[in-house]
Amino acid sequence: MKGIIFTEFLEMVEETFGLEVTEQIIEESTLPSEGVYTSVGTYDFNEMVSLLTQLSENVDIPANKLLHTFGLYLFDSLGKAHPEVIKSFNSPIALLMSIEDHIHVHVKKLYPDAELPTFTIVEQSDTSLSIIYASSRGLYSLAQGLMEKCFIHFNSSAHISHELLKEDGTQVKFDIVQHG
Numbered sequence: 564m565k566g567i568i569f570t571e572f573l574e575m576v577e578e579t580f581g582l583e584v585t586e587q588i589i590e591e592s593t594l595p596s597e598g599v600y601t602s603v604g605t606y607d608f609n610e611m612v613s614l615l616t617q618l619s620e621n622v623d624i625p626a627n628k629l630l631h632t633f634g635l636y637l638f639d640s641l642g643k644a645h646p647e648v649i650k651s652f653n654s655p656i657a658l659l660m661s662i663e664d665h666i667h668v669h670v671k672k673l674y675p676d677a678e679l680p681t682f683t684i685v686e687q688s689d690t691s692l693s694i695i696y697a698s699s700r701g702l703y704s705l706a707q708g709l710m711e712k713c714f715i716h717f718n719s720s721a722h723i724s725h726e727l728l729k730e731d732g733t734q735v736k737f738d739i740v741q742h743g
């Protein structure tokens with residue numbers, strides 16, 4: 564998992580829950596990297612699982628709720644790191660439809676060791692989209708937060724519902740309906 568995900572996660576934790584909680588979860592987690600991350604580095608996904616699990620226990624909020632909040636935060640972080648990518652779209656649906664064939668293809672060129680999910684479009688219109696998220700990491704709540712913030716970014720809004728196609732969240736269908 565790319566370092567930018569770790570550095571932004573820890574920044575969100577510090578802003579939301581404070582430095583004490585941040586230091587606490589780093590101490591309690593199993594971290595070969597000792598909790599030191601650079602945005603261009605690559606780290607074991609298990610370190611993120613460990614940090615998220617410790618945060619969930621410390622603040623008594625379910626991991627998926629925390630991932631959703633992190634997704635809302637991460638959209639702006641990715642936008643700041645890669646402004647040209649976001650700027651090349653003029654609507655939230657256009658952006659979401661391009662994650663698989665444009666955005667993540669570009670990301671993979673920049674970071675060949677990136678581990679990305681796949682998004683398969685099953686239905687689309689000008690104002691709606693059904694898309695299937697698939698990833699062994701099961702970070703569908705992160706995906707939902709990212710998608711919601713995408714609409715906010717374009718001063719738009721949408722209703723996004725999800726259905727687990729696999730119980731462990733490694734395959735999830737999203738139904739997105741724009742309304743504004």
Ligand code: MNH
Pocket residue numbers: 564565566567568641642645648649659662666670676677678679680698699700701702703705706707709710713
């Ligand atoms: Mn993208 C990882 C979804 C836009 C760059 N992205 C992830 C993951 C999800 C995801 C979910 C976590 C990995 C996984 O689930 O297996 N990404 C999205 C969604 C949007 C999106 C839903 C739009 C909304 N992503 C973008 C944009 C960029 C970007 C824009 C940058 C230009 N994504 C990344 C990078 C990673 C990532 C970098 C980290 C890959 C890794 O950890 O190896």
